Amino acid sequence: xxxxxxxxxxxxxxxxxxxxxxxxxxxxxxxxxxxxxxxxxxxxxxxxxxxxxxxxxxxxxxxxxxxxxxxxxxxxxxxxxxxxxxxxxxxxxxxxxxxxxxxxxxxxxxxxxxxxxxxxxxxxxxxxxxxxxxxxxxxxxxxxxxxxxxx
Amino acid sequence: xxxxxxxxxxxxxxxxxxxxxxxxxxxxxxxxxxxxxxxxxxxxxxxxxxxxxxxxxxxxxxxxxxxxxxxxxxxxxxxxxxxxxxxxxxxxxxxxxxxxxxxxxxxxxxxxxxxxxxxxxxxxxxxxxxxxxxxxxxxxxxxxxxxxxxx
DNA sequence: TACAAATCATCAGCTCTACTGATTGACAGG
DNA sequence: CCTGTCAATCAGTAGAGCTGATGATTTGTA
Numbered sequence: 001x002x003x004x005x006x007x008x009x010x011x012x013x014x015x016x017x018x019x020x021x022x023x024x025x026x027x028x029x030x031x032x033x034x035x036x037x038x039x040x041x042x043x044x045x046x047x048x049x050x051x052x053x054x055x056x057x058x059x060x061x062x063x064x065x066x067x068x069x070x071x072x073x074x075x076x077x078x079x080x081x082x083x084x085x086x087x088x089x090x091x092x093x094x095x096x097x098x099x100x101x102x103x104x105x106x107x108x109x110x111x112x113x114x115x116x117x118x119x120x121x122x123x124x125x126x127x128x129x130x131x132x133x134x135x136x137x138x139x140x141x142x143x144x145x146x147x148x149x150x151x
Numbered sequence: 152x153x154x155x156x157x158x159x160x161x162x163x164x165x166x167x168x169x170x171x172x173x174x175x176x177x178x179x180x181x182x183x184x185x186x187x188x189x190x191x192x193x194x195x196x197x198x199x200x201x202x203x204x205x206x207x208x209x210x211x212x213x214x215x216x217x218x219x220x221x222x223x224x225x226x227x228x229x230x231x232x233x234x235x236x237x238x239x240x241x242x243x244x245x246x247x248x249x250x251x252x253x254x255x256x257x258x259x260x261x262x263x264x265x266x267x268x269x270x271x272x273x274x275x276x277x278x279x280x281x282x283x284x285x286x287x288x289x290x291x292x293x294x295x296x297x298x299x300x301x302x
Numbered sequence: 303t304a305c306a307a308a309t310c311a312t313c314a315g316c317t318c319t320a321c322t323g324a325t326t327g328a329c330a331g332g
Numbered sequence: 333c334c335t336g337t338c339a340a341t342c343a344g345t346a347g348a349g350c351t352g353a354t355g356a357t358t359t360g361t362a
Binding site for chain 2: 309310311312313
């Protein structure tokens with residue numbers, strides 16, 4: 001049988017009806033699939049997140065990226081190390097604040113996003129949410145945004 | 152301002168519209184709140200999950216619990232160690248299979264669930280999903296179950 | 303019966319991530 | 333200037349996942 005322990009093991013009804021538990025199950029499922037898809041390019045989902053944020057917002061400091069993605073500052077050091085070594089981002093001193101770096105997307109980084117990463121993740125998303133109607137999907141996103149939005 | 156970095160940091164639109172990203176954000180939010188609520192009883196959400204599964208299914212082996220909660224077998228060893236030390240579960244050899252333990256809820260464990268843990272987590276849930284209509288909540292649970300259900 | 307394969311719990315070792323605290327260099331206000 | 337704050341870094345710690353090995357036991361099969 002399937003080798004990965006992904007059998008639909010029965011769960012207690014109380015948990016199966018718990019929004020929190022379902023949320024975690026669904027998130028884990030999606031995360032696994034996206035990480036799997038990105039493995040070919042030797043990237044993690046977090047790395048993709050960094051690139052997307054930079055694409056949308058332009059140059060940012062490491063801490064600012066971390067804040068937006070809820071990644072710890074000390075973890076960001078390593079993430080940017082790797083992305084810089086691969087030439088996907090450029091690390092230079094911020095001209096107006098020499099304490100901070102200015103992390104910037106490079107042309108190869110932008111190209112990788114457009115040509116490979118965006119299509120890849122979009123494919124996973126449509127595979128995962130494919131069974132849902134457009135209406136359901138919109139509804140879901142709206143509700144999730146509300147939950148994540150906090151108080 | 153707020154001390155915990157829980158500011159509504161702006162995220163790239165592409166991520167804000169990504170079901171997967173929203174799913175992870177919402178799951179993290181709920182997890183944080185539940186862990187916070189359980190901290191008073193010095194329990195983790197996983198521990199609560201173990202107790203709930205045992206309450207619903209009766210005695211199970213460690214591996215079977217782990218399968219149902221998607222927790223690694225080697226992590227289960229430690230979780231049961233702690234729950235056993237606190238007298239919430241009983242670890243005895245399975246009579247029909249002496250390789251396996253039979254993990255069983257004790258009376259104090261059951262009492263803790265009913266009197267403290269269920270009310271606590273229910274409160275967090277209603278606090279988190281309080282802004283949703285009953286209809287939305289039911290819709291959400293249904294969709295999440297579908298997503299987590301896999302293939 | 304005898305032997306091989308699979309299973310349960312455990313342990314040791316590795317990795318990854320989060321978090322803390324300290325340090326260095328740089329900014330900003332009084 | 334002096335003090336406080338902030339960015340990045342590093343070291344150290346803790347927790348969780350995963351792997352592979354082991355011992356005891358069960359199960360399937362020749």
